[in-house]
Amino acid sequence: MTSTSSGFQPAAVMEKRTAAMSSSKLMELPYEILLLIFSKLPARSILQFQCVSKSSRNLVNNPALAAMHMAATNEHIDVEVRSLPFSYKNHLRFVSCGLLGFKYFGQVDGKLGLYNPLRREYLWLPQPEYIHDMFSERYGMGFDSVTNSHKIVHFLSRGFPERPNRWVARVHVLGTGSWRRIPLCSFTTVEVGNAYAYGEMHWLVDGNQIMSFNFREEEFRWTINPPPVTFRSSFARHFLINLRGSLALVDVVYSEKKVEIWMYKEQKYWTKDYCMPLDCCSGGYSNFAVGAWEHGIYIIIYEDYCIDQSLKYPTVVYYDLRCDNKKEHCRYQEQLHLFSSTGSLISLKQYDNVRTNSEKNFFDAGECDFPECVSELLKAPRVK
Template sequence: MDRIPQELALDILSRLPIPSLVQSKSVCQDWSTLTHDQLLVNKHFKQMVENDPSFILQIMGYSIQNQLYFGDLSSDPNDGNVTMIAKKLTIPPLLNFHLVSSCNGLLLLRATHPSFELCIYNPFTRDYIELPKLSRHDGVRGFGFDPTTKKYKVVEISYKRTTPFTFSHRVVRFGMRRSHQTETSSSSLIESEVHILTVGSPTWRNLGCFPFRFMWQKSQVLVNRKLHWRTTTNLIMSFDLATEQFKEVPRPDVITSNSDRRFHELVILRGCLSAVSFDGNNQELEIWVMKEYAVKDSWVKQFNIGAYVPKIFQSNYQCHSSSNSRFYLPKNCIQVLCLLRNGGILLQYGNKAIVFYDSHCRTFQDIQVTFEGISSCFTAVAHVASLNSTDTFVDA
């Protein structure tokens, strides 16, 4: 090891898949020391970001929900079939938990534990940190890295009702921006109460209330160092982790508060903020991509994906008509996972199937997901594995 220049050693190690890199720590003391080097952490992470993402899968089931798996895609060179082998991960000693989000190789877990409710966990280094409790009702959460302070932050948004009211026009101030929005209601206004925690701090901070209700999303959308949510009024709102302010993000012209077309979900596709919607009869899934962040005219409808039902569901669904062999699933059963380097899109259908969509040939291929010892319902989150920990940071 002494004969290899450190720069070359770092370059070699940075190209290893994360399981092999973790195993290399036991080769010798020098290699173990190198795996804690911040230069290697950053270099390895940047290499992984350029590749297709891996996935963290959580099994869903009353008796086995406390289990995480790491999934990597692989293709057979002979027939081109894509498979995912899901390998069991070691988990922290929690009574029960739910996978919330992933950021820089770290997972945010919502736990059932006597002393804490949230923790941050790296499933490969097995480091985890317990976060202070916050007395609140369940809402939506976000987790990200603040580049100005080099700290991680967790955002928790809960809801409360104010007194009954009726209004037709309201001027709302959020951050330093004024937004005019028209709403009519004769019931109680539901406001979002926002708390934020800088990881390492002993207490949460209350940022106040905002007149928006954010929609729960299966996976967080962290783009341009801002968290994003859609609201019940079909707006896109961002939260800047540095300034800790909300701001409305322009949406595609096809999506308006008064139109029948609404967002199904927000996603990240190769680093771009993207919006998923369905047409009026819910048969075609549209994906709009914001090519230049916060520029309204940069929204492009990049994908149109037709109706499809994976084989695992087909026995439970009848054909749409006697002359049409296609099957249909409700739109809320479909989640866009990621855009691959080859232009293909990974979709999750329900909690049982992952499908590869070839955007060039407009074909679908069911991906066989193989678990070690069990096969069950699952939820999947795109994940870039790293050696990162909460007391270091990835300079992404």
């Protein structure tokens, strides 16, 4: 159907013109207002908007919008849970700022890379100083609001636990070509996993202390007043996560079949906000992993020493904290690794100029092979 002399227009044409007019009027707003509006939207929706016009694409790719969006996503408006084959678990070293940090032990000799699942971009980072007697290592990533830069902190242990002063720390500013040594707190052991909250990265160390790294001041320090839970118990496991923008400690006590969530309020005091039953645990020895999803937390239960061989496959319990701790169980028929991530607008292309000419990566127009671990990250499905 075509337009008539009376001015009648088909519905599809009218809708298209209305959308174009709305977009035009929206982009006429002051730039600061546009940045504020877009920073409140989910990252996936923002990236779709860059296809509307050249001005909207420039707005979406503005690093200032990426910084504002990350600061505004404390409520995890677009958090996703993804799964990986269990064999690739050790490749994924950290998830922070919506980026995945992975280490590939192949052609690049263990170099660290960053990957943005939404933009489908990845970037190799400069190789840090080699330490031949490295025993274990931890990573974290955060944002410095003063210099508008992203930083990656890395600390590792040298030799065995009885060796004094064995931990070494260094920091890398994204966009530069090197790492710098920095002082580190004194501790012996550190748990696997970390949580980024309040502009700092947090780790649980020595069983009952929380060590934090401030990305603006580039220093490690202790978080005051750990929650009053029974640390170092053979019947409990503890995990730090970011829950709705706050630092939270999840206490999984499988001997009592319960889960408690302690929240660090206003960076001053801890409160126990939730206490929930864990009724899918057989009572035998179990390994756990904990993460956040859009409306609460999930717990992965690996029961390795059970008579029922089917229990060797993970069971995932999703707790919906909006509606009286509603639970949903999911039993998988394969070993897998889950991780949660919020969307990120950070474009890794803008940092691609720091690599040397001899290095190749994703932006070389297909001139290099995709690392196998990155290919799996690209295919990592979202968990509904």
